Amino acid sequence: MEPGGNLLTHLVESSIFFRSDCGGRGVCGKCRVEARAKQKQSKTQLACTFTVLEDVSIEIPPTSLLSSLALKNPQALYGDDVMSRISAVGEKTRNLEHLQKLVVKTIEWGCEKLASSNRIAPTTLEKMVVVGNPAMIHLFLGVNPASIGVAPYQPAFFEARCADGSSLGFTGMRLKVHTLPQNGRKYVIYKKSTSGEADEVAISQKDIRSIQFGKAALVTGIEFLLQKENKQLPKKIIVAGAFGSYLEKTDMITLGMFPEMPLQEILHSGNLAGAGAVMALCDNRYLEQAKNLAAQIQIVDLALDIEFQKVFVNRLRFPESQGCFKVEDAL
Secondary structure (H helix, E strand, C coil), rough: CCCEEEHHHHHHHHHCCCCCCCCCCCCCCEEEEEEEEEECCCEEEECCCCEECCCCCEEECCCEEEEEEEEEEEEEECCHHHHHHHHHHHHHHHHHHHHHHHHHHHHHHHHHHHHCCCCCCCCHHHEEEEEHHHHHHHHHHHHCCCHHHHHCCCCCCCCCEEEHHHCCCCCCCCCCCEECCCCCCCEEEEEECCEEEEEEEEEHHHHHHHHHHHHHHHHHHHHHHHHCCCCCCCCCCEECHHHHHHCHHHHHHHCCCCCCCCHEEEEEEEHHHHHHHHHHHHHHHHHHHHHHHHHCCCCHHHHHHCCCHHHHCCCCCHHHHCCCCHHHHCC
16 A cells, blocks of 8 residues: 555545544544554554555455445336335336346446456355345345235245345356345425525425324334333334434434333434345354344234224324323223
8 A cells, every 4th residue: 555644545545445433533443454564563553543654554354344335226217115116016017027127237237336446356256145125125036026015015025035146137247145034285494595596495294294104103013012012111222224314312202203212222223234234245144143033033913903003093193192102092
């Protein structure tokens, strides 16, 4: 590595990406590497605080993320949401093959880009782990997702699957592909005029209704799970995914997404699906643990519970108008 500058910056410029939760202030310790200058012993360094003064060789821990790439899902041609894509498959069976090819070709293109940026031949890739919601996994594997779109909303399969890349449409890469188990009016809330133009942030009745449906389904599911285990409150709630990362804990309780509980017991964990995919990709033990865990999980089918609809409708209202969170109050 050429001398001069910050080691983390050098790595990023080479498309080698590390977690740097502290913003490069040397606090979080996520960017540790083993660095060795000429004729010197290897030494653990924080890439964000290490200044390169001479040529150095580095050893990147196996848990580090070398590169990442974000691409728009081309399946959006059939709609932005999975229900639109499920409907498209129902309208014409050949749409399933087209949707599957679209996502496979996009992933293949991304693999080639990542391999190229790391000076790796795409043909040397041996293993891939793919995660996503059940509908996306069905479409990726070329399995009809129709059963997910109608009651009781069950996937065609639950288990982890493994397939040859060539059988899914990957070309030039002889790899094994794994999937993990699945168990009207608007209200302007901000407006600013700049250069004669008005910028506004607005929320519509449709937006509010979508929030109500989402939060009612979520908290009703939590309540029925608690009732099944004869518990009043969950010990802990882990919020995963990109969307959850932008939600404040107090807002989730205020809106009625979660029951009243200590804020310290609500944890934001970020992209757990992506982290799990990396763990399963790098260590087969994690892949087996995922399979074993999925086999132990008990499914509570709310669609078969005659009381679900009654509780769900009651929870559409926001907490100020519905009181405390007790299932028996709604029954």
